[in-house]
Amino acid sequence: MKYITLVFVGFLWFLGCSPRTANWMADKGLVKDDYRYGDLYRMANLPKFKSEKPQCENIKPQKTDGLHLVLAGDSFTEDGRMAADDFVAEKFSKIRVDQQTFVELSGDDQNVLIIETVERHFRERFSEQWRGVSFEKTVEKESGLFDWIVDLKMPYSTELHSTVLFGYDFTMRIREWKALLNQKVFERVDEGVKLNASEEHLLYHLPSKKGISSAFDTINEKEIDTLVRNVNQTSEYYLSKGFDRVVLSIIPNKTSILGKDLGTYNELVSKIQNHPDFKVFVIDVYTDFEKMGEKAYALGDTHWSCEGQYLWLEKANEAIVSDLIELQ
Numbered sequence: 001m002k003y004i005t006l007v008f009v010g011f012l013w014f015l016g017c018s019p020r021t022a023n024w025m026a027d028k029g030l031v032k033d034d035y036r037y038g039d040l041y042r043m044a045n046l047p048k049f050k051s052e053k054p055q056c057e058n059i060k061p062q063k064t065d066g067l068h069l070v071l072a073g074d075s076f077t078e079d080g081r082m083a084a085d086d087f088v089a090e091k092f093s094k095i096r097v098d099q100q101t102f103v104e105l106s107g108d109d110q111n112v113l114i115i116e117t118v119e120r121h122f123r124e125r126f127s128e129q130w131r132g133v134s135f136e137k138t139v140e141k142e143s144g145l146f147d148w149i150v151d152l153k154m155p156y157s158t159e160l161h162s163t164v165l166f167g168y169d170f171t172m173r174i175r176e177w178k179a180l181l182n183q184k185v186f187e188r189v190d191e192g193v194k195l196n197a198s199e200e201h202l203l204y205h206l207p208s209k210k211g212i213s214s215a216f217d218t219i220n221e222k223e224i225d226t227l228v229r230n231v232n233q234t235s236e237y238y239l240s241k242g243f244d245r246v247v248l249s250i251i252p253n254k255t256s257i258l259g260k261d262l263g264t265y266n267e268l269v270s271k272i273q274n275h276p277d278f279k280v281f282v283i284d285v286y287t288d289f290e291k292m293g294e295k296a297y298a299l300g301d302t303h304w305s306c307e308g309q310y311l312w313l314e315k316a317n318e319a320i321v322s323d324l325i326e327l328q
Contacts, residue, residue, distance in 0.1 A: 036052060037051060039302055040203070040204060040300050044179060044189055044190050044192075045175040046183065046189070046202065049300040051300055053298060053300075053301055056081070056309050056310070058082075058083055058085035058086050059310065060086075063088060063089070064088045065090050066108065066109055067089040067091070068091040068105065068112070069087050069091070069112050069114065070093045070111065070133060070243075071094050071114045072095050072096070072097040072113065072114065072115050072132045073094070073095075074117055074118055076118060076304065076312075082309075087313075095132065097115060097116060097125065098132075099132065100133075100134045101133065103133050105241075105243070107242070110245075111242055112320050113133065113246045113247065114249060114283070114319070115234070115246070116251065117249070117250060119250050120204075120253050122250050122268065122272070123219075123223075126231055127226075129237065130231075135241060192205050193205055194208045196255075196259040196262060200294075201254070201258040201294065202299070203258065204253070207254075207255035207256065207259070208255055208262050208263070215268070216262065216263035216266060218266060219266050227272060229277070232278070232280060235248075235280045246281065247282065247283060247319045248280050248281070249283035249312070249316070250268075250272065250286070252289050254302055256269070257290060257293065258294060270286060273286070282319075283315045283316050283319050285308070292307065296308035
């Protein structure tokens with residue numbers, strides 16, 4: 001029994017350090033996806049906000065020949081949420097906005113770059129000129145089967161550990177009881193989330209905390225001017241490197257739409273997009289999301305609903321192809 005316990009604990013530790021093995025187990029159905037009810041519900045475990053995360057179908061618009069879209073995005077546009085079939089571009093390259101990635105452009109294509117970032121990370125991303133697209137190819141070390149299996153990440157991740165142990169409905173129910181007890185008796189919720197003042201909406205904690213990610217942090221005009229200048233200079237740089245168009249998309253925080261009763265919103269999105277010196281194509285969903293309200297976001301998740309996602313895709317595809325003849 002002692003050795004069985006030791007092996008079991010050792011295996012859990014291994015999973016907590018090996019994302020690839022944990023993901024493989026999830027793909028094979030050996031463990032449940034504990035994000036299936038949303039990332040916010042996963043932290044809060046409040047049954048009021050438990051709802052299956054929407055699976056939005058690809059919209060499959062008609063493709064435009066000779067058009068290459070490079071989408072630098074975050075979790076709003078990640079794999080599994082969006083794919084090449086959602087865009088009009090014949091060629092599609094998806095990279096992470098928080099990393100630098102090599103992208104090969106062809107002079108025979110019309111090349112469009114979309115830089116998509118959630119609002120809470122906009123200020124840090126554009127505190128200087130953004131350089132997420134690289135034109136210098138780096139040689140990656142080939143990894144064997146052993147490297148794939150082990151792929152140890154240190155330090156140990158309690159998040160991966162929790163996925164394996166608490167992804168099942170019966171264990172979630174236990175966590176719900178604990179969460180309700182904390183909320184009703186101690187007036188406390190998980191530190192990773194925040195309820196709006198009327199407790200109707202479940203929000204991510206960062207946009208309501210003091211600091212650069214806050215939706216209520218006062219931003220002076222000098223910083224706004226700097227952010228706009230850095231966006232403009234980012235666009236100019238990539239236009240000079242072979243892109244025919246650069247498009248910016250700031251996705252509003254869920255807090256900026258549904259948590260305004262927590263403080264005075266700093267209007268970051270509109271201050272950037274409506275700045276007199278702003279010179280970049282923009283995908284504006286903030287105005288629409290204000291009208292849509294809670295319909296724009298999933299119930300237990302920081303991300304958008306299918307309705308909100310489809311709206312963004314419609315505007316993104318318009319931004320990609322509008323005035324294409326003029327570009328050519």
